[in-house]
Amino acid sequence: MEKGDDARQHDHRVRTLFARSIKCLVRFYNHRGTAEQWIKEGKAATHWTRLSCHRFRANEVRLLLGVIAYNLGNLLRRLVLPLAIQSWSLTSLQQRLFKTGGRLIRHARYFILQLAESHHLTPTLFRQIVGRIERLAWHPT
Secondary structure (H helix, E strand, C coil): CCCCCCCCCCCCCCCCCCCCCHHHHHHHHHHHHHHHHHHHHHHHHHCCCCCCCCCHHHHHHHHHHHHHHHHHHHHHHHHCCCHHHCCCCHHHHHHHHHCCCEEEEECCCCEEEEECCCCCCCHHHHHHHHHHHHHHCCCCC
């Protein structure tokens, strides 16, 4: 093959002590990259690296809270969100869904949640999300 025939082809050389096949090594390396993307997403969405306290214990607690928030966000994304928006990053979910302005109005017998309309959080999308959350509810017998 002449140089320049396919611009997407790259020559990679790997030296390893990995005692399996080349395909297994490439699969392992690709999964490593996926994990790095998850870490990058967690840092962006929950600010894991913002550990500004001088005490180790306070920074540890802040980091653990960030990890819990990331895991809850992923759980929400996988179990509750419609397929159309499941691929959104956690940062996009925060900005488009959770940081939506709203007002809770209390009446004598009920509450009304009024949300600001945006092109991301439509009434139909909101109803789909609430319906999926209701289906997750545990009903003791």
